[in-house]
Amino acid sequence: MLLRNTKPIPDQHKFQTTDSWTDALPVCKQSAVGSSTNQIYREDGSREEEHPFEDKSFHCIVNDSTYFYGVFDGHFGSKTATFALQRMAAEILLGELSGKSTDEEIKDVLRQAFFSVEKGYMDSIDSILAERASLLYEIPDGLSSYEAYEKYPREMERLDLLNCELSSGTSAVIALIHNGKLYVANVGNCRALLCKTDVNSVLRVVQLSVDHDLRNEDELLRLSQLGLNTDELKRGTVVGNQENTRCLGNFLVKGGYREFQSLSSATSEPVIAEPEILGGIVIDESCRCLLLMSDGLYKSLEEATSSDQVNKDIAQLVVSEFRVQSTLTGVAQAVVDKTVRVHHDFAMSVSGSVSVSKRDDITLLIRNFNFALPNAKQSPINPTVRFNPHVDAQTMNTLTSVNNSIINSIDTTISNSFQSDQTDPDTDPDPDHIDANQLTNNNNRRIPSYVDFSLYFKNVEIAKQNGTLPPGIDFD
Structure with a gap:
């Protein structure tokens, strides 16, 4: 079988949808989102995006005891991120929590939600898989890429488009607050950080999620046990066509993984949709705020500052903005904007062998617990x-x-x-x-x-x- 180019195509927006039933959910007023689209850096300073915005998020309140938040970092389009956002909210909020009281019961609801979203998405692409199988049947095995394009140009062009759509996937991090406890689940490298004070009133940052990528030793061990050469994967920096070792969607690194030479020796699907789950953490006076983010935020800051404690750096940015901003949305957006500016300045200043040509989409969701906004406007300006x-x-x-x-x-x-x-x-x-x-x-x-x-x-x-x-x- 031939596996062709899976890079995003210019007209990928036709695969995207903007309407979501989650838009009708009551928004949690104790939370806010900041974001920035990706950027290709140009010497003339002109703004240019590599692709349409692929991050998705929601922050809603179900009732006085249940709140639900999520950030989805799509790749190869936002199709899977949009699907996952809608289906995940439905799986969690439409009755599944009823009668569940123990931590294990609630964590099982979250786990099953990820599996249901994955299955639902794969079922939704059956027609695309059928068309792709038909095209591959028409192209004889053993042809080089050049020969295939020369003899079957129409089929190969269509195959490229289908492969791009089948590569659509998403990282995801969700946070559920239920009956005074916090639960976090994730696949991929979106992060969840909890800022809380210790017994000495010193602010601490705790990462509640797990980065599923090739820097994770546990994930490398899992891939090694499947028969894969992890040294080769690390040199290539990708698992098939993506960075993450877990995600929702992306059929090509799951059902079609054998078409990648680096993954073909695996005894089973190397990229999985099983989430890491942590909870329930009691929300008490020590909890200050919860941060959910796409990897574009912490990776941009990491790259620009060479920091080895980027979680702490982000928390410090958040704290400083709480002191000066008048709204929670202002806090979230200011942190994103500062990160964007720091990364842009770094990219424009580097030279020689170091090259920074672009930045990814960024989304930051903040759920406030006990941080004060001293400049919050309770009435007209300068009252x-x-x-x-x-x-x-x-x-x-x-x-x-x-x-x-x-x-x-x-x-x-x-x-x-x-x-x-x-x-x-x-x-x-x-x-x-x-x-x-x-x-x-x-x-x-x-x-x-x-x-x-x-x-x-x-x-x-x-x-x-x-x-x-x-x-x-x-x-x-």
């Missing part, structure tokens, strides 16, 4: 605030508690007890009208009294004279 003069009655055991509550109210006024007001502060006659910037620019200034306590002290004095003053209040 002024008015203190709410209403004071709820509380039982106070000591005068110290009263004083502390007043001090604390000053610190928490903006978040807990203000009313937005768009009036120009320069013309507002209300003496209680205070510019929010004044609260932060001069922390030591004396704040004018805004609550009249004279009635309170009068009643305290009466209670003292009547002997009904609660114990513990000491005015001395």
